Amino acid sequence: xxxxxxxxxxxxxxxxxxxxxxxxxxxxxxxxxxxxxxxxxxxxxxxxxxxxxxxxxxxxxxxxxxxxxxxxxxxxxxxxxxxxxxxxxxxxxxxxxxxxxxxxxxxxxxxxxxxxxxxxxxxxxxxxxxxxxxxxxxxxxxxxxxxxxxxxxxxxxxxxxxxxxxxxxxxxxxxxxxxxxxxxxxxxxxxxxxxxxxxxxxxxxxxxxxxxxxxxxxxxxxxxxxxxxxxxxxxxxxxxxxxxxxxxxxxxxxxxxxxxxxxxxxxxxxxxxxxxxxxxxxxxxxxxxxxxxxxxxxxxxxxxxxxxxxxxxxxxxxxxxxxxxxxxxxxxxxxxxxxxxxxxxxxxxxxxxxxxxxxxxxxxxxxxxxxxxxxxxxxxxxxxxxxxxxxxxxxxxxxxxxxxxxxxxxxxxxxxxxxxxxxxxxxxxxxxxxxxxxxxxxxx
Numbered sequence: 001x002x003x004x005x006x007x008x009x010x011x012x013x014x015x016x017x018x019x020x021x022x023x024x025x026x027x028x029x030x031x032x033x034x035x036x037x038x039x040x041x042x043x044x045x046x047x048x049x050x051x052x053x054x055x056x057x058x059x060x061x062x063x064x065x066x067x068x069x070x071x072x073x074x075x076x077x078x079x080x081x082x083x084x085x086x087x088x089x090x091x092x093x094x095x096x097x098x099x100x101x102x103x104x105x106x107x108x109x110x111x112x113x114x115x116x117x118x119x120x121x122x123x124x125x126x127x128x129x130x131x132x133x134x135x136x137x138x139x140x141x142x143x144x145x146x147x148x149x150x151x152x153x154x155x156x157x158x159x160x161x162x163x164x165x166x167x168x169x170x171x172x173x174x175x176x177x178x179x180x181x182x183x184x185x186x187x188x189x190x191x192x193x194x195x196x197x198x199x200x201x202x203x204x205x206x207x208x209x210x211x212x213x214x215x216x217x218x219x220x221x222x223x224x225x226x227x228x229x230x231x232x233x234x235x236x237x238x239x240x241x242x243x244x245x246x247x248x249x250x251x252x253x254x255x256x257x258x259x260x261x262x263x264x265x266x267x268x269x270x271x272x273x274x275x276x277x278x279x280x281x282x283x284x285x286x287x288x289x290x291x292x293x294x295x296x297x298x299x300x301x302x303x304x305x306x307x308x309x310x311x312x313x314x315x316x317x318x319x320x321x322x323x324x325x326x327x328x329x330x331x332x333x334x335x336x337x338x339x340x341x342x343x344x345x346x347x348x349x350x351x352x353x354x355x356x357x358x359x360x361x362x363x364x365x366x367x368x369x370x371x372x373x374x375x376x377x378x379x380x381x382x383x384x385x386x387x388x389x390x391x392x393x394x395x396x397x398x399x400x401x402x403x404x405x406x407x408x409x410x411x412x413x414x415x416x417x418x419x420x421x422x423x424x425x426x427x428x429x430x431x432x433x434x435x436x437x438x439x440x441x442x443x444x
Contacts, residue, residue, distance in 0.1 A: 003078045010114045011303045014093075015078055019070055019104045028100060031065040032058070063098040070104055071095070079110070086110045088305020111303035118359040120297035124421040128286045129428050133275055141270045145258065146247050155244040160207050162192045167241035168204070173234045181225075182233075186240070200235065207239045224333045290417060291353040302351050310347040311340050354410065361413045368408045373401075376408055 002018040032051060035058045041049045055062070075090055094107040152165050160166050165188055172182030191201045203215045215235045223229040248254055252262050260266035315336070322328055329339060360366075377395060381388040395401045 001074055001078070003082065005082055005084070008109065009301065011301050012109060012111055013084060015075070015082075015084075015090075015108050015110065017074055017078055017106055017108070019074055021101055021103050024066070024070065024098060024102065024104045025100065027066040027069050028062055028098065030069070031062040034065070035062060066098045067095065067104075070098065071106060071108075075108055084110065085113055087113055087303045088308070111305045113303070113306075114300050114355065116298065116300055116355055116359040118294075118298055118356050118363060121294055121356070121360055121417060122420050124290060124293050124417065126286060126289050126293065126418075126421050126423050127426045128289075128423050129282045130425045131279060131282060132428055133271075133278060135271075137274050138267050138270050141274065142250050142267070146250050146254065147245075149248050149254075149257065151246045152243040153246045155242050157242065157244070158208050160191060160205060160239065160242045162205050163190075163245065165190045165243045165245075166204055166207070166239050167243070169238040169240060171236050173236070174228070174231055176234075179228065179233075182235075188243075197233075204237065204239065207237075209239055209242055212236065212238045220333075222333055224330050224335075286418070286423070287414060290414065290421065291349070291356075294356045294417075295349060295352045298352075298356050300352070300355075302348055302355070306351045307344065307347050310351050311343060314343050314347055315339055357410045357413045360417070361409050364413075364416065366409065366413050366416060368405045368412065372408050372412070373405065376404060 001020065001023070004016040006014045006016070008014050032054055036049055036054060038046060039049045039054060039058060040046065041053055041057055044050075044053065049057075071092060075092075078084075079086055079090070088111045090108045090110040092106055092108045096105045098104050155164065168187050168189060169185045170183060170187065172179055189196060189201065189204070191205055194201070197217045197219060199217045200215055203213070203217075207213060213236075215237055216232065217235065218232045219225075219228045219230060221230045250263065255261070255263045255266035258266055260269060318339070319329060322332075329335060334342070377391045378388060381391045384391070395404055
């Protein structure tokens, strides 16, 4: 097999391969043997058709059937022999025809990791928020915890008000015609939750039990069901029951439900946890500022395959978090296409950051010691409350261990960069300022 490698760009290579006639003959013979088992040729029993007759009737099929194995068996060997690390599935861009007695040639293109020489990464000037803690966070968290213990109870009030949950039957119509999935019975709807079509819930406020009403709404332009997007609709609604929230009182008895001895102890636990979360957020923001600076100082192209893989990773994490909340992408008016479009820039930035960190680690000869791997596995065991042996068994998988070492290496490289950086503490942004800054980024 003859292989020629051509650099099309820093992130793409082209391989031109020529496979010897002897190898072609072997794959053609294999193809004809498989065809012979089921070949139906008049005058011959199955499995007994002579090769020349097979060639006359099934020659084109044999050539086609031999092409796949010839490419599959040679392409990945060529990548290994030439030490080419593909980051996405190679693409055959030009293929010859398989013919008896002749060699077979084809061309394939493959994306590769860019070879980066990182620059301007020492003595970075970074900003970090000063740590401050708002004591009102504790009270807000207590309220959320109380709401989590909330029970819905049938109210004696005659009219529904904002915050109540109503049990309704409804049927939707567009131009007086019912539409698919537009009706339900005994549906529980929390008024003010904004979980229904805009304007629907507000029109139920003030309705009485057993009252019927027609509600007029318009589906949003970006509604998930395209056949309904932007269209006016009418819903016939019957209120069957009205329920109100019964929220427990926040006291020592309430605290004991969360395994605290008293309300004061529960407040202290919430404070400690919230402070730890805030410090973690600040450190995360500092890390993001550092990565943004590195990417700004190092311009290079990123393979499309790496971006797609990162998008899939982001989507898996995002959908898992939604699932834990009983939600889906569709409930947010999104699908795979809109998700990938929305988060493409984020995925690209993350891939660039990882590539730069890897390059810096190589340039600075930063390595992962066995002791660091053992410490990380112990940390996983402690956090997950599982035996260390179980964690170690999981990381016996080569791919899992490579991922673990990669994570440790990037964490170590980040610490190396932050140690040399000039970090200036700044006052925390107010919510209004954060929104204004985001708007400026979008406009630029």
